Amino acid sequence: MLASHAVRSLAKVAFSLALIVTTSNCGSSTPTDPDPDPDPATIAISIDPSSGTVEQGGSLVVNGTATIGGGFTGNVTFTVTGLPSGVTISVGTVTLSGTTATAPITVTVGAGVDAGTYSGTITASGSGVSDSVTYSLTVTEAAGFSLGSISNVSIQQGMSGTTDVTIARSGGFAESVAIAVEGAPSGVTPTPNPASTTGTSSTIGIAVDGSVGTGTYTLTVRGTSTGFPDATATFDLTVTAAPAGTQITVDYSVCSVDDRPVWVAIQDGMAGNWTPITGVNDVYTFTVTQNVLGFAGAYVSGSESDVSVDYFTTSEAVLAAAGDVCDDSGPTGKTVNGMAANVVGLTNLSLGGGFGVVVFDGAFTIAGVVDGSVDLVGYSMNSGVGSDRMLIRRDQDIADNGSLGTVDFTAEGFDPQSATITVGGLVGGEAGTFGASYATVSSGLSCGIAPLSQDLLSGSTFTLSSAPASEQASDEYHVAAVTTGLGDATRQVQESFSTLADRTVDLPPEIPVPTLTDITGGASYLRLQAAFTLPADFNSLVFFDYYGATTSMTVFATAGVMSGAVTLAMPDFTGLTGWDAAWATPANETGVEYVLAGSGNSGSGLCSDGGRVVNSTRSASYN
Known part of the structure; x- marks a missing residue:
């Protein structure tokens, strides 16, 4: 076998060598592959x-x-x-x-x-x-932004309204987005607030002149940020005809005697005459034909009196009249009791708009609780032993003078989570306080704000402690509040957010120093006028109040009536039926003080992500 194999191998080698020699000698001849099984590819x-x-x-x-x-x-x-x-x-x-x-x-x-x-x-x-x-x-996700859908809005000729635009950010995009509105017809003035933001929303105020034709107009909202593509969204503005006449009824019969006016007058439009209105059983009904109106009332309580003048758009007046027109102080609603256990210090308890406080374990009372199913929120601040504790007990519907039982901060409480809040806009020498609250939504109370803690502001940052995400429901929000003061002015901001993380909360501007003018003229009481430029942040209302020893004179206006360059003046009611100048501040009174204040909001309120409420007041002496 081996010999035979070797012979065959040698023969093969000899054959190959012969083939090579033959090929090299013949040039154009093609050799035949002796291997019938080539290697696979x-x-x-x-x-x-x-x-x-x-x-x-x-x-x-x-x-x-x-x-x-x-x-x-x-x-x-x-x-x-x-x-x-x-x-x-x-x-x-x-x-x-x-x-x-x-x-x-x-x-x-x-x-x-x-x-x-x-x-x-x-x-x-x-x-x-x-x-x-x-x-x-x-x-x-690519870094960038887009605009969410915008709700359509319907506004009467000569009136104003708002709609909100949301800004969706992705890929870590944190740059400022400028908001502008395009395509508005002549006579329609849209004003985004803020006009540029690093947040997630902007409120667009829309003023419609009385000359604008009725119909539906499509407006485009454009968001721009340097280095990124523009984003747009559209909404429809429907302009409706101004009403021929609107009947309004204001019912004071349910108010306490001190909160029922002794005299009422209305002004149809901003330039119309004041007309006294006689009520029937403290119910006042009148008709206006203009889109704005003034409502004046005199209130007397013992030796003290207050004259108040309110300016609304007609639609705002209708809503105000349908709500609670009383100015009663003190809580109303149910009283609920309970026993606090394992508190660690000063403890705030909130339930359905009512509040209670305990310092030690034991009984507590919460007054002013609304009817229906509401949420109990408690926060116990440590007094040097242990750590803060928080508690949420949802959907409580306790009868008047009923009991919550034992509220145990060890058994049902939890440790709060903390975040660092930076206060933007502080100026040198400005001092203040900060606070944390928790906003809940329930069937009994559409937005309940429960105070958690408060302390003095030291520097430009503070620690806000609230519920961790594991204890937080989807419709609950953290609220940071900052109040500061410098000289005769104060500023306050409240912001709500769903995610508890480090963030900056910017203070609003100060309400300006007004130019005060004595316009008493032939009246027998002191008539003052305040003129100033209202910052755009204060897009809800503004009021001017001056007062003497026993009297107070207030002029109030909503942003739907007055914005930008504002003049608030006490009217001359001299000669009107039923008017008594004894209700007003005497023309020769000294030591008169005044308060000027403005407030505003953006977003959908504090029971929403990105809600913001601001105000500023200025208090000083007039003479």
């Missing part, structure tokens, strides 16, 4: 990197390498499959060097591809063989 793929991360709208390059062998002939082709729609692939020129073929593979992700991680397959093929490898692609 092979291909092996590798990629670098094996995974990649790219933001929406971006691209990256994967380097594909195929190693070929055996009887491989022809070209190498690279293909990519399995990635989502919106991802496009571009394979560059395939370069062959020896047994290695390489090509750049560009992966481009469309802006509309959802963020997430996707698995694809990259294949190298040719000469009837192929090899594949898995590629992992992670798509992240």
